[in-house]
Amino acid sequence: MKDGIYRNTCPRNCYGTCSILSYVKNGRLMKVTGDPKHGYTKGRLCAKGYASTQFVYNSQRLKHPMIQSPRGSGNWKRISWDEAYSIIAGKIIELNQRYGSNLASGYNKFSGNLGLLHYAVEGMFNSFGPHTKPTGNPCALTGKLAVNQSFGNNYSSVPEDMAHANLIVIWGANPAVTNVHQMKFIYEARRRGAKFVVIDPIFTRTAEKADIYIQINPGTDGWLALGIAKIIIEKGIDFEESTRDQTIGWDQYKHFIQNQIDLFDVSKRTGVPLEAMEVLAEFYGNLKPAVTWNGLGLQRNDRGGHSISAINSLAAMTGNLSNPNGGLYYMHFDIDYFPQLLLNHQGPVHPTITNSREVDISNFSKNALTLTDPPLKFLWVASRNIVTQDQHLKSWQHLFNQLELIVTVDLYLTKTAKKSDIVLPAASHFEEEDLNVGYWHYWLAINQKAITPYYEAKSDLQIARGLTKKLNELSPDFSNFPYEKEPIDWIKEELSLEIMQQYGLTSYEDLLKGPHKKLEITDSMSDSEKFKLLPAIEAHSNDLFLGKNLQQPLTYRLLSPQTLLKIHSQYEMVSWLDHKETDNIIELSYSAAIQHEIDENTKIEIYNEHGLIVGTAKINPTLPNNVVLATQAGSNPINQLISQKEEKDKNSSSTFFYDSIVKIRKWSEKYV
Amino acid sequence: MFKRAGFIFNADDCINCKACEIACKNENQTPTGIQWRGVKKVAPELYLSISCNHCDSPECFRVCPERAFMKRKDGIVQIDEDLCTGCQLCVTACPYHAPQFNPETRKVSKCQMCYPRQDIGMVPSCVEACTTGALNLVDLNTFEDEQAVRKIQGFPEITITCPSILFYPLKPRKRYFLQ
Numbered sequence: 001m002k003d004g005i006y007r008n009t010c011p012r013n014c015y016g017t018c019s020i021l022s023y024v025k026n027g028r029l030m031k032v033t034g035d036p037k038h039g040y041t042k043g044r045l046c047a048k049g050y051a052s053t054q055f056v057y058n059s060q061r062l063k064h065p066m067i068q069s070p071r072g073s074g075n076w077k078r079i080s081w082d083e084a085y086s087i088i089a090g091k092i093i094e095l096n097q098r099y100g101s102n103l104a105s106g107y108n109k110f111s112g113n114l115g116l117l118h119y120a121v122e123g124m125f126n127s128f129g130p131h132t133k134p135t136g137n138p139c140a141l142t143g144k145l146a147v148n149q150s151f152g153n154n155y156s157s158v159p160e161d162m163a164h165a166n167l168i169v170i171w172g173a174n175p176a177v178t179n180v181h182q183m184k185f186i187y188e189a190r191r192r193g194a195k196f197v198v199i200d201p202i203f204t205r206t207a208e209k210a211d212i213y214i215q216i217n218p219g220t221d222g223w224l225a226l227g228i229a230k231i232i233i234e235k236g237i238d239f240e241e242s243t244r245d246q247t248i249g250w251d252q253y254k255h256f257i258q259n260q261i262d263l264f265d266v267s268k269r270t271g272v273p274l275e276a277m278e279v280l281a282e283f284y285g286n287l288k289p290a291v292t293w294n295g296l297g298l299q300r301n302d303r304g305g306h307s308i309s310a311i312n313s314l315a316a317m318t319g320n321l322s323n324p325n326g327g328l329y330y331m332h333f334d335i336d337y338f339p340q341l342l343l344n345h346q347g348p349v350h351p352t353i354t355n356s357r358e359v360d361i362s363n364f365s366k367n368a369l370t371l372t373d374p375p376l377k378f379l380w381v382a383s384r385n386i387v388t389q390d391q392h393l394k395s396w397q398h399l400f401n402q403l404e405l406i407v408t409v410d411l412y413l414t415k416t417a418k419k420s421d422i423v424l425p426a427a428s429h430f431e432e433e434d435l436n437v438g439y440w441h442y443w444l445a446i447n448q449k450a451i452t453p454y455y456e457a458k459s460d461l462q463i464a465r466g467l468t469k470k471l472n473e474l475s476p477d478f479s480n481f482p483y484e485k486e487p488i489d490w491i492k493e494e495l496s497l498e499i500m501q502q503y504g505l506t507s508y509e510d511l512l513k514g515p516h517k518k519l520e521i522t523d524s525m526s527d528s529e530k531f532k533l534l535p536a537i538e539a540h541s542n543d544l545f546l547g548k549n550l551q552q553p554l555t556y557r558l559l560s561p562q563t564l565l566k567i568h569s570q571y572e573m574v575s576w577l578d579h580k581e582t583d584n585i586i587e588l589s590y591s592a593a594i595q596h597e598i599d600e601n602t603k604i605e606i607y608n609e610h611g612l613i614v615g616t617a618k619i620n621p622t623l624p625n626n627v628v629l630a631t632q633a634g635s636n637p638i639n640q641l642i643s644q645k646e647e648k649d650k651n652s653s654s655t656f657f658y659d660s661i662v663k664i665r666k667w668s669e670k671y672v
Numbered sequence: 673m674f675k676r677a678g679f680i681f682n683a684d685d686c687i688n689c690k691a692c693e694i695a696c697k698n699e700n701q702t703p704t705g706i707q708w709r710g711v712k713k714v715a716p717e718l719y720l721s722i723s724c725n726h727c728d729s730p731e732c733f734r735v736c737p738e739r740a741f742m743k744r745k746d747g748i749v750q751i752d753e754d755l756c757t758g759c760q761l762c763v764t765a766c767p768y769h770a771p772q773f774n775p776e777t778r779k780v781s782k783c784q785m786c787y788p789r790q791d792i793g794m795v796p797s798c799v800e801a802c803t804t805g806a807l808n809l810v811d812l813n814t815f816e817d818e819q820a821v822r823k824i825q826g827f828p829e830i831t832i833t834c835p836s837i838l839f840y841p842l843k844p845r846k847r848y849f850l851q
Contacts, residue, residue: 031698044803050694176687183804208717213847271850575704
């Protein structure tokens with residue numbers, strides 16, 4: 001590659017989707033900066049982004065395809081790409097001959113790289129007809145469904161507009177850690193006089209910065225929203241007629257709130273004092289425009305959908321959704337407006353099987369194990385670290401045992417890669433072309449190939465091209481993947497006429513000059529749409545929230561939010577980013593420490609029927625008594641303790657990571 | 673009159689995101705373990721982003737037997753690594769732990785306030801990276817703001833070296849913890 005400055009885009013599962021300027025000299029990435037042309041990130045990156053040179057040039061990165069035999073032995077042998085393709089293609093074809101279809105072959109891919117061209121994995125599998133594929137979204141689905149129910153579509157306001165609000169209320173999000181670029185817009189509003197409120201069970205870094213922090217019992221946010229609504233309604237609202245017009249179910253909602261909500265009960269359930277509720281009611285009632293942010297943390301428990309509905313209803317009834325710069329934040333799914341040609345690639349028709357077999361990714365291992373005709377025998381893992389992130393690890397082990405071939409594509413030898421037969425080295429985003437669209441801000445940006453791939457690393461698209469070509473060599477017409485197409489061809493096709501208009505582009509080349517923001521964003525309720533207030537959404541409104549908190553004494557709710565210097569398990573191997581502060585630390589409250597006679601910095605165990613984790617105790621005086629806090633991934637991943645109950649697996653939802661209950665004890669050798 | 677380049681750090685705005693710390697490493701490609709700038713929690717809710725403070729009376733300058741340190745007219749304190757013998761007197765003397773000893777090269781290095789960038793009109797990389805605007809560069813000879821203070825909790829003694837840094841302290845906030 002020529003010396004110069006290239007445009008890259010961070011493809012992580014993060015609110016930022018930051019535009020990066022990459023400084024390349026003698027074919028090497030020398031440093032990175034933010035792109036000042038990006039109106040959301042405004043020329044800044046996060047700490048992880050600034051560590052890019054170490055992420056790329058890292059002695060722990062995978063250099064070549066490797067095979068391990070037996071699986072899990074650590075006895076890795078370097079193989080060529082051609083050998084890897086031959087083994088994998090051979091297995092896919094053999095399974096096809098054995099079972100008469102490709103249903104025994106499947107993949108598990110999630111959010112390791114959100115670039116549009118990484119749908120090459122889906123496209124590759126589509127290209128050989130019906131197979132086994134994951135569906136759903138373990139991270140955000142419950143919230144997405146709740147927002148859809150309220151508005152009839154996806155809806156998330158423009159993040160830059162938060163600067164113009166007079167009230168900002170964040171429920172269960174921690175932008176100071178997970179969305180750092182949002183903070184400047186919040187501060188800008190505050191400098192103009194806006195009030196900034198954070199509601200969270202954890203006294204987060206964002207909570208530390210709030211004008212008002214309200215601590216709340218986990219999973220009770222819906223109650224608080226209803227309580228605030230009650231105070232506002234009881235004081236009498238002057239815009240009742242317009243609210244009735246703009247919404248569905250106003251009278252039901254009002255009746256429900258007046259008759260079923262008792263403020264003392266709300267205070268008891270939520271742990272929030274009446275005084276704080278009155279302050280919030282005063283703010284929501286009087287400070288306009290007000291913005292409300294439904295954080296992902298809200299919907300990591302089984303009451304999450306109700307909580308978001310109740311919070312949305314509060315925002316709607318206070319007249320904020322039709323107010324310019326008022327609004328509601330969750331995340332948007334604009335990527336779905338793109339052609340997504342790789343994702344939607346149509347494969348050959350199978351004579352008897354019409355569709356691929358779908359497995360809910362939130363419960364992949366358990367559901368995949370129930371498949372018998374044929375059983376799942378080959379699994380491709382990409383953009384995913386199952387072993388540190390997914391729930392139900394015991395059933396994963398059963399599934400692994402059943403699989404005849406596991407292939408993992410990754411930049412590093414992750415814990416999942418170590419359980420695979422073959423690992424394929426993935427290119428970093430600096431080593432491939434891509435097109436990226438955010439899910440928080442509304443900017444579209446190109447990702448150029450700035451440097452040649454590290455050793456023999458390849459992008460998901462290049463791997464799809466190579467493997468499908470091999471499949472057809474071994475079995476003509478097995479795949480209809482258009483492997484002759486170059487990455488740039490796919491990018492140009494994603495920029496359809498409609499997309500170009502939406503982003504004000506005249507040609508692909510415009511993106512080489514900088515990121516482009518969507519021109520028209522539907523960020524307030526349109527006149528024709530009506531907002532569905534809470535009881536109108538749920539037929540059984542009387543049952544809403546009435547479930548008792550069944551948490552037994554001396555048990556603790558395990559919360560495992562994102563940490564600053566990692567995204568899930570990504571960036572663990574980057575030594576500039578020091579993970580000592582968080583790795584294997586288990587935070588507990590004073591009262592729990594006293595109860596279990598645990599001293600700071602001593603070894604403790606948290607455990608449940610699924611497993612046991614040893615960590616170092618840190619006493620957090622602001623933590624709710626019945627909560628323990630641990631970070632994800634690390635050497636002893638916390639997901640070993642996470643397993644959703646059976647009855648909650650029936651409907652599509654996010655994974656309710658925060659419904660996990662654990663016990664605590666001092667560490668003792670006798671338990672080892 | 674010459675300028676006196678200094679940092680101004682708003683503790684109320686800092687979110688401890690460490691972008692300044694890693695942006696420094698990105699710009700200067702310092703090895704793992706060498707931290708020209710670091711963000712530390714010094715008290716509950718209080719984080720300080722600290723590098724070399726380019727003091728008016730730098731102790732490093734005073735104690736160095738090799739006279740490896742020099743102070744530019746704009747106030748930036750530099751070290752000439754060629755002159756450094758690795759005696760580490762400066763490492764012990766500096767109240768802010770600015771000089772960083774590299775056991776592999778047996779040399780000391782430290783923040784140079786990105787003088788090559790400043791010389792072409794750019795701000796230091798740490799300042800550029802600060803997404804909340806908590807860290808800034810000012811000319812202390814002309815800067816005036818009653819709210820800015822010279823000392824803050826957790827920051828070492830300033831009387832000996834007279835560091836070129838000012839602070840905005842934390843503001844009080846209202847909290848409702850669980851009942």
